[in-house]
Amino acid sequence: MTKTYLFFISLFLSFCAASQSLVSVNPASANAGQTLNVTITGTNTHFVQTSGTTVNFSFSQTSATSVVNSVNVVNDSVLSANVSVPANVLTGNYNVTATNAADGTLSLNNSFHVNGAIPASLVSISPASGSAGQTLSVTITGARTHFSQAVTNQVNFSFFQTSSTTVVNSVNVVNDSALIANLTIPTNIVTGNYNATVQNSMDGFISLINGFHVNGISQPSITLVNPSVARVGQTLNVTITGKNTHFVQGGGTVVDFTFMQTSGTTVASFVNSINAVNDSSIIANITIPANAVVGNYNVRVFDVADGYLFDDFYIFNNCYSHFATSYNAGNNLFTLTLDSATVTSATGYYWDFGDGFSSTMQTPTHTFIQDTTYNVCLRVKTSALDSCTYCHVIGKNSSGGVVLKQTNSGFLLNVVLNPVTGISESGKNKSDFSIVAIPNPANYSVTISLNPTLDLKDALLSIYDINGALIIEKPVIDYHTTLNISSLSDGLYFIKASTMDGVKTLKFLKQ
Numbered sequence: 001m002t003k004t005y006l007f008f009i010s011l012f013l014s015f016c017a018a019s020q021s022l023v024s025v026n027p028a029s030a031n032a033g034q035t036l037n038v039t040i041t042g043t044n045t046h047f048v049q050t051s052g053t054t055v056n057f058s059f060s061q062t063s064a065t066s067v068v069n070s071v072n073v074v075n076d077s078v079l080s081a082n083v084s085v086p087a088n089v090l091t092g093n094y095n096v097t098a099t100n101a102a103d104g105t106l107s108l109n110n111s112f113h114v115n116g117a118i119p120a121s122l123v124s125i126s127p128a129s130g131s132a133g134q135t136l137s138v139t140i141t142g143a144r145t146h147f148s149q150a151v152t153n154q155v156n157f158s159f160f161q162t163s164s165t166t167v168v169n170s171v172n173v174v175n176d177s178a179l180i181a182n183l184t185i186p187t188n189i190v191t192g193n194y195n196a197t198v199q200n201s202m203d204g205f206i207s208l209i210n211g212f213h214v215n216g217i218s219q220p221s222i223t224l225v226n227p228s229v230a231r232v233g234q235t236l237n238v239t240i241t242g243k244n245t246h247f248v249q250g251g252g253t254v255v256d257f258t259f260m261q262t263s264g265t266t267v268a269s270f271v272n273s274i275n276a277v278n279d280s281s282i283i284a285n286i287t288i289p290a291n292a293v294v295g296n297y298n299v300r301v302f303d304v305a306d307g308y309l310f311d312d313f314y315i316f317n318n319c320y321s322h323f324a325t326s327y328n329a330g331n332n333l334f335t336l337t338l339d340s341a342t343v344t345s346a347t348g349y350y351w352d353f354g355d356g357f358s359s360t361m362q363t364p365t366h367t368f369i370q371d372t373t374y375n376v377c378l379r380v381k382t383s384a385l386d387s388c389t390y391c392h393v394i395g396k397n398s399s400g401g402v403v404l405k406q407t408n409s410g411f412l413l414n415v416v417l418n419p420v421t422g423i424s425e426s427g428k429n430k431s432d433f434s435i436v437a438i439p440n441p442a443n444y445s446v447t448i449s450l451n452p453t454l455d456l457k458d459a460l461l462s463i464y465d466i467n468g469a470l471i472i473e474k475p476v477i478d479y480h481t482t483l484n485i486s487s488l489s490d491g492l493y494f495i496k497a498s499t500m501d502g503v504k505t506l507k508f509l510k511q
Contacts, residue, residue, distance in 0.1 A: 020044045022108040025096050032116035033087040035069070038096075039080050046102035047073045055081040057112060058095040089116040120145045122208040125196055132216035133187040135169070139180050140198060142206065147173045150200030155181040157212060158195040188246065188305045189216040191451060218244040218451060219436060220306040223507075225299050229314040229341035233290040235272070238299075238313075240282045246305035247276040253303040255284045257313060288315055312441070319388035320345050321380045323415070324491035324509075326465035327394075333412045334394050335465070336376070337492065338363070343417060346380035353413070363415040370410060371396045392490060435497045441509035444486045448495060452479050455500035462496040463488075485510055 024041045040055065047053050055068050069082040079098065093110035124141045140155065147153055155168045172180045179198070193210035224241040240255065247253050255271050272285040282301065292315050301309045322339040343362075351359040353366050354374035368374060373395035381387045396411065436449045448461055459476035461483065471493070472483060485493075488510045495506045 020046075020103045020106055022096065022098060022106045022111075025108060025111045028111060029113040029115065030083070030085050032085055032089050032114055035082070035084045037080050037082050038112070039074075039078065040096060040098055040108075042077045042098065042103075042106060045077050045098075045106070046100065047079050047098075048076050050100040050102040053079060053098060053100040055079070056097045056099075057083060057085075058097070059086050059089045059114070085114055085116070089114050090119050091116045118144055120203040120206050122196065122198060122206050122211070125208060125211050128211065129213040129215065130183075130185050132185055132189045132214060135182070135184045137180050137182045138212070139174075139178060140196060140208075142177045142198065142203075145177050145198075145206070146200065146202040147179050147198075148176045150202045152200060153179060154199045155179070155183075156197045156199075157183060158197070159186050159189050159214070185214055185216075189214050190219050191216045191453070192219075215453060220245045220309055221436060222299070222301060222309045222311040225311045225313060227341065228312065229316060229320060229339065230286075230288050231316050231318060231320065231345070232288050232292045232294070235285070235287045238284050238286055240284060240299065240301060240311070242280045242282075242301070242306075242309065245280050245301075245309070247282050247301075247303060248279050249305055253282060253301065255282060256298075256300040256302075257284075257286055257288075258298055258300065314341075316341070317386070317388070318345075318384055319380060319382050319386040321378050321388045321390040323378060323390065323392070325392055325394055325489045326469075326491045326493070327489050328465060328469040330469060331412070332410075333414060334489070336394075336413065336415045338415065338417055342378075342380060345382050347383050348381035350379040350381075351415070352377040352379070361415075363417060365415070366413040368395065368411050368413065376413070394489060435495065435504045435506045437495060437506055437508045441511045442485060443511065445482050445484050446495075446508060447480055447482045448497070450476070450479050450497055450499070454479070457500055459497070459499040462498065464494045464496065465491070 020042065021044070022040060022042050026039045026041070027036065030036055053071060053073055055071050057067055059067055067084060067086065069084060072080045072082075074080060091114060094112045094114060095107055095109045096111050097105060097107045099105045121143050122140060122145075123143050126139045126141075127136070128138075130136050130138075153171055153173060155171050157167055159167055167183050167186065169182045169184060172182075174180060191214060194212050194214060195207050195209050196211045197205060197207040199205050221243050222240060223243045224239075226239045226241070227236070230236055230238075253274060253276055255274050257270055270287050270289060272287060275283045277283060294315055294317055297313050297315060299311045299313045320339070320341045322342055323336045324339070326335050326337070327333070328335070349360060349362050351361070351364055351366075353359075353368070354376050355368060357366065359366065373393050375391050375393050377389055377391040379387055379389040394413070438447050438449065440446065450456075456476050456479070461472075461474050461476055461481055462470060463472040463483065463485070464470055471488065472485075474481065474483065476497070476499070490511045491509070493508055493510060495508055497504050497506075
């Protein structure tokens, strides 16, 4: 047994030792347009033993260009290739490949450097902005480009549009480094920066990333999915509410609920019917698979005008228990808000406050004596005698890290059914005033984005809990502001943007 084992080890090592490869290229660099001899060295190769060894360099060139003029085999592991580096090759590292019948194809990647041409690029667009629906001519300037030498130049802007929409109406070449494109900006385009791209046979694809700004419509989004939870096997109507959407105008609106079945198979849609009520409201009748896995899923809405929009949907089994948590430092009160799905399915409640006390009330109140953390659990029972439990740690640790402000010893807890807030929107409420939170739900931080057309003088971002208590307030100095929310308790919050153009609010979930 031992001898057999050693034999196979020896055979394996011999096989490894016999592995063929290329080990060096000398010289390992050249200039564009230069002709030179390059020595290629291999190990365990068979350059002499086999005929027809060919060498290639991965330069980009036309089929008529001869790169390797001749190959001279010195011995089994050394050959010399006479190479003409193309005059138009770009600066960079290139692969060297040797091929024959005995060794197959062997490569030494990025082993040969060329000091060549600098790639063509786009450097400017003028004017660099336009408005949705506008038709205008823009001058695109390039560096080291060949616009006039190329047979055709295709210009594209990365606007989202249908295949029948003509964005670039015409292209007029001025010289090798300038062309004028007449374009029509789609009327339904979202405000933002877009790429401009020129393609031709000599320069390939060259782009100016985010080089053209459009003053368009506000970003479409889904603001509410109601209900946002359902049990497995259930058939129900779900109302999807959008903002700045075009559900009716878009035509062909598609709604998908992508559920994972227990078999591991993802089925794209369980939507029985879709009714677009108006531009901002859709009613989808869906059937949750009986074998769907409990968890969070995406609701995806697509139409031509808005593109893809996403929100969350939660599937539970026959029983669902959940509550959101918020803290008000002013009155030292934790508020637990029961989800509507919990209230709908539950026929009995059992609260375990984690300090030895409990309650069977639906919405109890409780006083905690000490400043510490407690694992609060809610077990509910349904009419089918199913039961399920949800637990969440609340309280204040020794460093005060769970909440924003340490107050007197101990704290209160109150359970409520529905979130209530006095936060309202006011001001001009311009149609292009939108507020977006990414990600949502969030854990450690959330980035708030506002329209770049807003006046940010004296602007503020504020976060409120579900009772309307101010938690965080921060001046706005940019259209994208990142807020640290790691110290907030899990639950529902409201973000308010106050600007010279008005006030807007947005819900987000900390979890």
